[in-house]
Amino acid sequence: MSDPCLTFEDLTLGYRSHPAVHHLSGTLARGSLTALVGPNGAGKSTLMKGIVGVLEPMSGRVSRQAGTTLAYLPQQSEIDRSFPARVADLVGLGLWPRRGLLGRFTAADRKALDEALAAVGLSGFEDRPIDTLSGGQLQRALFARVLVQDAELILLDEPFNAVDAKTVGDLVALIERWHGEGRTIVTAAHDLELVRRHFPETLLIARRPVAWGATGETLTAENLARARGFTEAWADDAPWCDDHDLGHDAAGAHAHAHGHAHQAAPRLAAGSDAR
């Protein structure tokens, strides 16, 4: 079994006792490149927040291997674009894990910053105020920040939204470069063609995991139909879930989606909640 980078143990994440990610177990191998696929509201962003640690689990655990550094590019960033900052200031935030609150930026740091901007095609943008960037340029700058962070585990939440084809191509090339460097990457994405072409592994979720494994085996018509059958709505009178089914193989990297009690009738996902 390959070296695990991230382990989920019967993880349930959610808001106000309503689960958004329900009973997820399994491991993510170090160096793997995984697409996170699922309909809107399926819990993709919630899962990422859980991994980052900005959202506490309702039950179960998510654990990073000790010492694993993490970079996170959220779908809805809380960046204040009216703040008087330059592109270099925004990208330079990526130095935080190494320099912290007080550490002095070194010449090597500045060089890393320049290289990151060059890698995303933003050379010469250092002094531009961030409120003059287009949406695609901002996304490139945020990828540059991930580059500067130099993390072992990289989480990208729908990074291809609202960017043009050329930018998508450039960003995918960066992701493949990171993959080549042995980093572990999870990317939420909607474009199944792109996922099939560039992502070896896929986790398909619809609140609960539908399938997880090699992309070709995961994104089957049947699995996708099951994921689509999921309803976003949660019911106030849904019964309390006390199903701590431990029947799945938590140690196996890709065996978890099978044999889960909830999977028996996935089309009734919401219905089973309301039963």
Place this chain on the structure above:
Amino acid sequence: MYALLVEPFVEFAFMRSALAGALMLSAGACPVGVFLMLRRMSLTGDAMAHAILPGAAAGFLLFGLELLPMTVGGLAAGMVVALGAGAVSRLTVQTEDASLAAFYLISLALGVLMVSLRGSSVDLMHVLFGSVLSLDGPGLALIGGVAALTLATLALIWRGLVAECLDPLFLRSVSRVGPPVHFIFLALVVLNLVGGFQALGTLLAVGMMMLPAAAARFWTVRLMPMVALSVAIGALASVAGLLLSYHLSLPSGPAIVLSAGIAYVVSLVFGARGLIASAHPSHRHRTA
């Protein structure tokens, strides 16, 4: 010219200490004001200034018009309101502005009640509008200490404060320093308002904090120059306000804040990002 601009300060010690107090206040309060403005918390300063009142009033009730008890009381009341509102907003669904409004209104009502229990309206006027011209040694030392502490603290937490303003979610993903930095910053706000109410009074201290910051915003898109410019505008307003107050026999606190107000209006109209510049965009443009 000499008689107009310099002589009042050479001639009278009270003018010199008033000037020193107002300048030191600008050095500390204006940078704090810039961050308040950039965090869209401009009215927070106003609310906090009101929140300080019951503490100052308690000191006044117990000890009369004395610097130390009123300062300590004001600090205590301000910290309770700042920390309470900050904690409520972080622990519940209530946003920070709403919880701050609740806290400061309770605090203000308490303060007015306490001042009315004893003392004439003259005393109340003093608490509310200050008296920069009666600044004495301890008062000056307090303002100087506040300014030095503010600048040193800002230098320490600068990077965290910028990160917390620019991209709070990112900061949360890499560090736990965000909430402490926010609370330290709120403490600086209270500290400067308490320092300011000695010179300008609770109601006008916030003017010195926000007006130079708001004026500086019209001139630059870089943070460091904005902070420096706000301090310069604050200092200029201090000098101009004191001179106006001297020559025209106006109350000094309002004269200083009104001078800052004039700087704001001038910046609003003529600033590089002000009304005229926005209304007449250049039609000449580069090829790329």
